[in-house]
Amino acid sequence: MNPVKEQQSIPTGKVERAARFAFTGAKLGVNYVKHYTRKLLDPDTPREALHEANAEDIYEVLSSLKGSALKVAQMLSLDRGLLPRAYAERFALSQYSAPPLSGPLVVNTFLKTLGKTPAQLFDRFNPHATHAASIGQVHEAWKNGRKLAVKIQYPGVAHSVKSDLRIVKPIAIRIVGLQEADMDQYFEEVETKLLEETNYRLELERSQELSRLCSQIPSLIFPTYYPEYSSDRIITMDWLEGLHLQDFLATQPTQDIRNQAGQALWNFYQFQIHHLRKVHADPHPGNFLFQPDGRVGIIDFGCVKEIPQDFYENYFALTRPELLRNEAHRRQIFRDLGILHPSDTEKEIQFFTELFQHLIDLTTLPFQQETFDFGDEGFFDRIYSYTDYVYSLPEVRHSKIVRGTRHSLYINRTYFGLYSILGDLKAQVKTSWRHIDELAAYLPR
Amino acid sequence: MTPLEIIQAYERYWLENGHRPPSVYAFARQIEIPESEFYAHYSSFSAIEKDFWKQIFDETIQQLQQDATYQGYTAREKLLAFYYLWIQKLREHRSYILLQKNRLFLPSPQGFQLETFRHAFLDYVEKLVKLGIENKEIKSRKFLSDQYKYGFWAQLLFVLKYWIYDESKQFELTDAAIEKAVNLSFDLVGSHTLDRIVDFGRFLLMKKA
Numbered sequence: 126m127n128p129v130k131e132q133q134s135i136p137t138g139k140v141e142r143a144a145r146f147a148f149t150g151a152k153l154g155v156n157y158v159k160h161y162t163r164k165l166l167d168p169d170t171p172r173e174a175l176h177e178a179n180a181e182d183i184y185e186v187l188s189s190l191k192g193s194a195l196k197v198a199q200m201l202s203l204d205r206g207l208l209p210r211a212y213a214e215r216f217a218l219s220q221y222s223a224p225p226l227s228g229p230l231v232v233n234t235f236l237k238t239l240g241k242t243p244a245q246l247f248d249r250f251n252p253h254a255t256h257a258a259s260i261g262q263v264h265e266a267w268k269n270g271r272k273l274a275v276k277i278q279y280p281g282v283a284h285s286v287k288s289d290l291r292i293v294k295p296i297a298i299r300i301v302g303l304q305e306a307d308m309d310q311y312f313e314e315v316e317t318k319l320l321e322e323t324n325y326r327l328e329l330e331r332s333q334e335l336s337r338l339c340s341q342i343p344s345l346i347f348p349t350y351y352p353e354y355s356s357d358r359i360i361t362m363d364w365l366e367g368l369h370l371q372d373f374l375a376t377q378p379t380q381d382i383r384n385q386a387g388q389a390l391w392n393f394y395q396f397q398i399h400h401l402r403k404v405h406a407d408p409h410p411g412n413f414l415f416q417p418d419g420r421v422g423i424i425d426f427g428c429v430k431e432i433p434q435d436f437y438e439n440y441f442a443l444t445r446p447e448l449l450r451n452e453a454h455r456r457q458i459f460r461d462l463g464i465l466h467p468s469d470t471e472k473e474i475q476f477f478t479e480l481f482q483h484l485i486d487l488t489t490l491p492f493q494q495e496t497f498d499f500g501d502e503g504f505f506d507r508i509y510s511y512t513d514y515v516y517s518l519p520e521v522r523h524s525k526i527v528r529g530t531r532h533s534l535y536i537n538r539t540y541f542g543l544y545s546i547l548g549d550l551k552a553q554v555k556t557s558w559r560h561i562d563e564l565a566a567y568l569p570r
Numbered sequence: 571m572t573p574l575e576i577i578q579a580y581e582r583y584w585l586e587n588g589h590r591p592p593s594v595y596a597f598a599r600q601i602e603i604p605e606s607e608f609y610a611h612y613s614s615f616s617a618i619e620k621d622f623w624k625q626i627f628d629e630t631i632q633q634l635q636q637d638a639t640y641q642g643y644t645a646r647e648k649l650l651a652f653y654y655l656w657i658q659k660l661r662e663h664r665s666y667i668l669l670q671k672n673r674l675f676l677p678s679p680q681g682f683q684l685e686t687f688r689h690a691f692l693d694y695v696e697k698l699v700k701l702g703i704e705n706k707e708i709k710s711r712k713f714l715s716d717q718y719k720y721g722f723w724a725q726l727l728f729v730l731k732y733w734i735y736d737e738s739k740q741f742e743l744t745d746a747a748i749e750k751a752v753n754l755s756f757d758l759v760g761s762h763t764l765d766r767i768v769d770f771g772r773f774l775l776m777k778k779a
Contacts (some may be wrong), residue, residue, distance in 0.1 A: 183680065226749065227646075227647060227650050227749060227753075228639075228643065228650075228651075229647050229648050229650035229651035229653075230644070230654065230745060230748075230749050232639065232651070232654070233651075233654035233655075233658070233745060234745075236654075236658065237740055238740070239744075242639075243620070244639060246640075265689055277744070280742035280743070280745035280746045280749075281738065281746040283744070284738060284742075284743060302608050357739075357740070358742075360597075532709045555605070
């Protein structure tokens with residue numbers, strides 16, 4: 126891994142951040158104008174070109190900002206199925222690296238929250254960060270012959286989350302093009318989750334709890350956490366070796382090894398969702414460390430989504446075709462999930478039911494099969510081309526009604542993240558409901 | 571009583587009464603020393619107030635000098651480390667400093683409280699600037715390099731003010747402010763930006779022919 130380059134300046138005050146966002150807003154406006162003029166001259170100008178231009182500008186701005194803005198970028202990047210592809214590709218870049226804290230600030234954070242300097246606490250401490258997380262950075266340390274990873278948070282992060290989101294909001298609404306009032310529940314969900322992520326004590330608790338509960342699942346590695354070296358702004362855990370997904374794939378692992386890693390990830394997620402009802406909802410590639418033997422190390426439980434019972438039942442009813450055959454029942458489920466809106470006319474109900482049913486059939490395919498080959502590119506292409514098709518429909522593009530609920534946000538994100546990692550792994554995985562039910566055997570007694 | 575103990579007693583007096591003692595006589599009586607002992611160390615209350623700041627500065631520098639990591643720091647990092655430790659030391663006296671905040675930044679008839687401290691800080695930061703110029707963190711500029719230290723003093727006043735009004739948990743926003751202010755100042759004295767600003771300023775001041 127490349128050492129992090131110390132960035133010279135971080136956009137600081139709210140005003141400066143706001144200015145940057147305003148600048149993006151203006152640039153987006155310009156892009157739209159350009160697009161429509163071009164369209165006047167040449168009606169065939171593809172919308173993709175506009176998306177591409179917008180994505181680039183937004184990415185440039187977001188990636189020079191720290192904290193929650195970066196998180197929002199990461200989040201949008203994972204909703205590949207929901208966002209046009211051009212956005213997704215640019216945003217994927219933001220999943221790595223952000224600028225670091227100075228050495229003295231690191232020492233100060235230790236002194237303030239643990240009462241000792243890193244030199245006093247550890248046998249050895251590397252003052253240079255090895256890599257950056259979006260709201261912090263990671264240092265190497267050694268204690269009693271063990272190598273540790275020490276994650277340190279930027280000061281004042283929680284403060285900037287709220288003000289950042291207020292600034293990001295109009296832009297996000299513009300990208301997605303939906304009614305502002307309806308988006309509020311999503312922003313509230315994102316805000317709660319982001320604020321939780323700045324709470325390192327909560328993260329430590331959850332990391333310890335979920336690692337313990339998932340420890341029986343084969344082929345997974347969890348670091349040990351050290352509460353005695355952790356505080357509001359520091360988390361210390363064992364250093365895990367391993368490669369990030371792209372580097373791992375570059376070593377050309379065999380099909381068996383990729384299957385093993387893929388199966389481990391599938392089991393990890395389904396076990397949490399179906400047997401624990403709370404899930405590590407941040408499946409971006411930086412949180413997984415792949416071992417040469419196909420085992421997977423899992424770090425960063427900053428973002429955990431707890432799944433309410435009624436949402437769970439409705440959401441997963443979608444993966445059980447037998448439950449959707451009864452039309453009245455299906456409508457009820459769609460209504461409860463917010464896919465159908467109370468204001469919909471009968472014609473709209475039929476239109477959207479058909480659209481979503483097809484999307485569900487496509488995306489829940491793995492659940493219907495004993496084993497599923499995520500290397501099947503046709504599977505992803507069908508999903509992408511269908512979502513592109515859906516977005517091209519005037520009824521959808523011109524509809525300003527938000528469809529979905531706040532809970533589906535992080536669960537969708539988790540599944541899209543999981544699918545896209547399994548897709549990159551080209552893994553063949555046992556995916557059936559029977560297999561998912563059997564995972565209950567891994568519950569600790 | 572040592573001078574340090576007199577400072578502590580004076581601070582305690584403020585904390586309990588919220589104002590200056592009516593006279594040296596009354597103060598000496600209250601802390602049970604003869605008036606002459608007071609005058610042996612300090613000529614006035616203003617002298618104590620000045621020494622309060624100088625003491626904290628001296629302690630900070632002393633502690634930094636003993637730290638092995640500090641010795642290996644660049645000028646930028648040294649200044650950061652100074653601020654973090656200094657603010658940490660100020661915390662122990664926050665209540666007293668809040669009582670002083672309206673008398674702190676402007677010279678008053680009772681003297682400028684930060685004056686002795688200011689001289690010491692300017693000496694310290696002058697050495698830092700030299701170090702920075704040696705290891706190429708700071709660009710040496712004719713006439714201007716000698717003025718950098720005053721800029722850093724202004725920065726210190728900014729940090730102090732920010733901290734006084736900071737209400738965040740563990741003053742973490744002050745940490746962020748220090749980090750950003752120091753990085754910005756070092757970027758300015760290190761890059762061409764400052765030259766451009768000076769050039770522009772000179773242009774604006776130039777008399778039109």
